[in-house]
Amino acid sequence: MEKINNKEAISLVVALCTNVTILLSSQVIINDCSSGSLINSCLISLIAIALTLVICSLYRKFIGLNILDISEYLGGKTLKTIIGIIFIIYFLFTSSILLYRLINCLKIIYYPITNIVYTVLLFIIAVGIICNLGNNAFSKANYIILPLSLLTIILAFIGNAENFDYENVFPIFGNSINHTFITGISNLFTFGGINYLFFLPSKLKNPNKFLRISVLSIVISSIVLLFIVTTILFMFNANLVEGQLFPFYSAVRYIEFGTFFQRLDSAFLLIRIISFISFLSITSNLCLNIFKEIINTSDEKPIIYPFMLLLFSCTLLPETIKALDSFHLQNNIFKFLFFITFALGMLILIFAKFKKNRKESSL
Amino acid sequence: MNKSMLKVSTILIVLFIFIYGFSASYNVNNIDNIAYVTALGIDSATDDNNLTITFEFIDSSAFTKNDSSSSTTPILDTVTETSINSAINLLNSYVGKEINLSHCKVIIFSEDLARKGINSQVTELMNNIQLRPSTNLIITKSKASEYIKNSSSTLEKVLTKYYDMFPNSSEYTGYTSNITLGKFYNCLVNKYSGNLAILGGLNKLSSNSENSSSNSDSSNSSSSGNSQSNPTGENSESDSSGGSSSSNSNDSNSSSEIKEDLDALKKENDKNVSAKSIVAGKSPIIGERGTENIGLAVFKDDVYINDLTAADTLCHTLINGEVDSFLININNPKYYKHYLDISLFHNISPKITVDTSTDVPEINLEIKLKGRIATVKDNLNFSDSRKQLDLNQVSEAVSRYCEDSLKDYLSKTTNDFQCDIDYFYLYAKRNFLTNEDWDNYDWNNKYLNASFNVSVNANITQSLLNSN
Numbered sequence: 001m002e003k004i005n006n007k008e009a010i011s012l013v014v015a016l017c018t019n020v021t022i023l024l025s026s027q028v029i030i031n032d033c034s035s036g037s038l039i040n041s042c043l044i045s046l047i048a049i050a051l052t053l054v055i056c057s058l059y060r061k062f063i064g065l066n067i068l069d070i071s072e073y074l075g076g077k078t079l080k081t082i083i084g085i086i087f088i089i090y091f092l093f094t095s096s097i098l099l100y101r102l103i104n105c106l107k108i109i110y111y112p113i114t115n116i117v118y119t120v121l122l123f124i125i126a127v128g129i130i131c132n133l134g135n136n137a138f139s140k141a142n143y144i145i146l147p148l149s150l151l152t153i154i155l156a157f158i159g160n161a162e163n164f165d166y167e168n169v170f171p172i173f174g175n176s177i178n179h180t181f182i183t184g185i186s187n188l189f190t191f192g193g194i195n196y197l198f199f200l201p202s203k204l205k206n207p208n209k210f211l212r213i214s215v216l217s218i219v220i221s222s223i224v225l226l227f228i229v230t231t232i233l234f235m236f237n238a239n240l241v242e243g244q245l246f247p248f249y250s251a252v253r254y255i256e257f258g259t260f261f262q263r264l265d266s267a268f269l270l271i272r273i274i275s276f277i278s279f280l281s282i283t284s285n286l287c288l289n290i291f292k293e294i295i296n297t298s299d300e301k302p303i304i305y306p307f308m309l310l311l312f313s314c315t316l317l318p319e320t321i322k323a324l325d326s327f328h329l330q331n332n333i334f335k336f337l338f339f340i341t342f343a344l345g346m347l348i349l350i351f352a353k354f355k356k357n358r359k360e361s362s363l
Numbered sequence: 364m365n366k367s368m369l370k371v372s373t374i375l376i377v378l379f380i381f382i383y384g385f386s387a388s389y390n391v392n393n394i395d396n397i398a399y400v401t402a403l404g405i406d407s408a409t410d411d412n413n414l415t416i417t418f419e420f421i422d423s424s425a426f427t428k429n430d431s432s433s434s435t436t437p438i439l440d441t442v443t444e445t446s447i448n449s450a451i452n453l454l455n456s457y458v459g460k461e462i463n464l465s466h467c468k469v470i471i472f473s474e475d476l477a478r479k480g481i482n483s484q485v486t487e488l489m490n491n492i493q494l495r496p497s498t499n500l501i502i503t504k505s506k507a508s509e510y511i512k513n514s515s516s517t518l519e520k521v522l523t524k525y526y527d528m529f530p531n532s533s534e535y536t537g538y539t540s541n542i543t544l545g546k547f548y549n550c551l552v553n554k555y556s557g558n559l560a561i562l563g564g565l566n567k568l569s570s571n572s573e574n575s576s577s578n579s580d581s582s583n584s585s586s587s588g589n590s591q592s593n594p595t596g597e598n599s600e601s602d603s604s605g606g607s608s609s610s611n612s613n614d615s616n617s618s619s620e621i622k623e624d625l626d627a628l629k630k631e632n633d634k635n636v637s638a639k640s641i642v643a644g645k646s647p648i649i650g651e652r653g654t655e656n657i658g659l660a661v662f663k664d665d666v667y668i669n670d671l672t673a674a675d676t677l678c679h680t681l682i683n684g685e686v687d688s689f690l691i692n693i694n695n696p697k698y699y700k701h702y703l704d705i706s707l708f709h710n711i712s713p714k715i716t717v718d719t720s721t722d723v724p725e726i727n728l729e730i731k732l733k734g735r736i737a738t739v740k741d742n743l744n745f746s747d748s749r750k751q752l753d754l755n756q757v758s759e760a761v762s763r764y765c766e767d768s769l770k771d772y773l774s775k776t777t778n779d780f781q782c783d784i785d786y787f788y789l790y791a792k793r794n795f796l797t798n799e800d801w802d803n804y805d806w807n808n809k810y811l812n813a814s815f816n817v818s819v820n821a822n823i824t825q826s827l828l829n830s831n
Contacts, residue, residue: 034798109492111388118384125377167789173797237553245492254496254545263495 003205008139010217011146012282013200016193017221018149019279020334022248022272023098025190026228028331030247033184034238036174040184041229045222048191052218055197056211058349061356064207067198067345068293074352083344084294087195090341091283094192096314097330099123102276103315105245109269120315123277128308130281131288132301138281149275152268153224156248157231159255159264164234174238189338190225191218198345199286284311398460401437401523402469402514404507405484407476408443414476414484416450417441417508418462421522437515437522441508447487464493468526470500470544471507471563477660477667482551485665489548496545499530502660502667504564504644513565513653529656530561537677537686538641539656551665555806557782558662559679562670564644566655641673663782678772681730681765682785684712690737691764699760704738705823707761717791719804724813726787728769732821734761754823761821769817783810 004012033040062070067087072080103119111119130138174180197214201207228248235251252268288307292300318324390396404417420438440458444450451462470488472481488494503510515522530541542561550558641647642658659671659679671679680686686709693703711731718725736757776784788806795801 035792036797110392111385113387114385118381121384122381165786165789167786167792170789170792171795171797171801176797176799237549256497262497 013193013217034174036180066202482665555788557784702740707734765819
């Protein structure tokens with residue numbers, strides 16, 4: 001497998017975090033913390049950076065290995081399979097939740113009559129083609145698309161500056177100190193890209209730079225989070241940030257540069273779609289790699305189409321099970337899966353480190 | 364060969380699936396099948412539960428490749444229905460094209476409807492994905508349908524451009540404000556502030572109105588069914604209610620009566636030249652344009668309660684930093700012994716602090732202005748040795764005049780409107796740590812007793828081309 005360079009690695013993690021932030025977590029943070037959202041975003045950013053440092057320090061003993069290799073070292077093939085399946089479930093379900101939200105938004109705005117199946121299919125086929133290309137086409141594509149995606153976020157911030165109500169940041173602690181500082185920590189799921197860090201070392205051309213790559217990517221993701229939350233918070237009253245459309249898109253609808261540059265939301269949505277296809281290809285590729293490692297096969301192409309079918313089915317689940325078509329339930333599933341996988345990853349790293357230390361001391 | 368054939372056929376099948384899947388949405392969004400609305404007027408119908416909605420369309424086929432700036436006559440359609448969406452639905456079948464609001468520039472509510480509350484209509488509009496949040500919101504003193512009929516500008520032929528530009532005058536006059544649907548809705552869901560909309564009305568003295576009155580008379584006398592646009596809402600109501608038979612019987616007198624009415628109106632408006640009393644529909648302007656937008660409509664919750672005059676609106680825009688430059692005239696010996704017109708520039712945002720340590724919030728407002736003398740009457744000479752002293756006196760006079768105007772306006776907000784329309788609550792919130800503490804403070808009631816410390820610091824320079 002072709003390895004990826006440092007810049008590509010950073011862009012992969014940032015793309016994962018950015019898409020979660022725009023499509024889901026920014027809305028969750030503002031609903032939970034109201035005017036305290038900025039403080040909460042700063043807090044979870046600091047925690048995310050601290051956790052990244054912990055992961056990197058634990059990985060010092062396992063340079064160039066991913067979490068599956070470490071689980072195999074710790075608990076053999078069985079543990080490796082269990083961990084692999086749990087991570088596949090995490091990436092599969094979170095991707096399908098986000099895809100469903102984006103598709104719903106597109107349906108409201110552009111395709112009111114088109115059956116949602118066709119729109120989902122469009123994304124799935126695009127991702128299938130990227131996965132089929134192999135040779136890390138997804139990371140190279142993402143490396144090109146990400147700057148464009150970040151540029152739209154910065155432009156949305158600048159373009160909306162004249163509409164900002166800077167006083168929306170008060171009362172500074174939002175709904176309550178408890179909401180902002182304690183229960184608000186659950187918003188750490190914004191940094192979904194942290195879970196990708198468990199698989200990154202084995203993909204890197206230069207695994208020794210893992211610490212630098214990880215910290216830099218989480219710092220960039222934190223800045224992106226602050227830009228997005230600030231834009232939404234300063235634009236809207238906190239109790240307005242609900243509904244089917246993701247609030248960052250609603251904010252972009254207000255941008256007008258004079259009377260000539262208006263309706264920039266269409267361009268924003270186009271870039272978001274491309275960026276999301278890139279996001280889906282990253283998660284799909286990772287799931288395929290995990291699956292490949294679990295079943296010990298050298299060629300992943302035969303499993304691409306079954307996996308795409310699985311992603312397609314998961315995305316359409318809320319269409320058949322209406323209970324899943326709830327923002328709060330989707331958000332809770334996302335949080336639950338994130339914390340389970342993250343905790344498992346950390347526990348395996350900690351226990352594996354103990355095992356290695358014990359082995360080294362016994363030698 | 365077989366492999367490439369398989370690839371080609373797969374691609375073709377996928378293409379066919381997508382063409383089939385997306386063709387329905389393409390047909391809906393196809394420009395040939397869409398009728399774009401440029402303005403939407405909403406009146407209350409005779410049945411209180413219904414709405415009379417006027418749609419203004421532009422005939423896009425009238426724009427040619429070579430001349431996209433030529434004026435086109437707008438097409439007006441009116442529907443009476445229970446809601447805006449129902450009206451759109453009904454009109455779709457009448458027009459034969461799908462009504463699309465994505466190019467709608469203004470939404471006009473009639474005063475009658477606004478006094479009953481427009482929460483449901485505004486929410487309905489905000490939930491329409493086609494409508495931009497930057498669409499302007501106007502409350503008209505006349506019927507919304509009459510406002511749309513008369514809404515045209517001789518200086519700007521393209522109606523959509525005119526709708527784009529008319530709120531811009533707020534930046535250099537302060538007599539109106541660029542209130543959008545998004546801003547209005549934001550305030551509507553906010554329980555701590557009042558709300559504002561652009562105030563519009565018919566220019567009763569416009570030559571269009573006079574012509575249309577006479578046209579109306581002549582058309583009524585010649586054909587009973589043809590009703591033309593009328594100068595005022597009142598006239599239109601009398602026409603519609605009276606019908607052709609009653610108008611025919613009044614033919615001999617009506618023309619002279621209208622002229623007399625207009626003359627009386629002109630005389631009345633000639634007296635009404637102070638910004639403190641000018642509002643849309645009662646201005647001393649005579650022009651080609653049939654409508655005017657001066658002042659703002661004040662809402663408490665979703666109910667229209669009162670108007671801000673031109674001078675009040677200037678105070679509001681000054682407090683909120685919306686106006687860049689404006690002109691005031693000082694014609695009161697209390698402030699200065701001679702008549703002065705002063706051009707003022709508002710380059711620095713006002714400094715606002717709110718002290719909530721007691722039950723009576725203390726609102727401190729500090730405004731810095733720079734200005735120049737625009738008009739001097741009474742042959743004053745500023746170029747003599749007393750020039751410096753005199754300019755200081757003028758600066759002092761302007762500061763005191765602005766302070767008094769602002770204090771009058773602010774006491775109006777607490778006593779008459781009884782709501783915070785200048786968003787002081789945003790500054791008061793700074794003093795609280797959590798939303799719960801802020802809610803417990805009960806801003807809405809405390810604001811009614813608020814005390815205001817207004818300080819205006821005007822720095823006036825002469826800069827007259829001819830100083831004598």
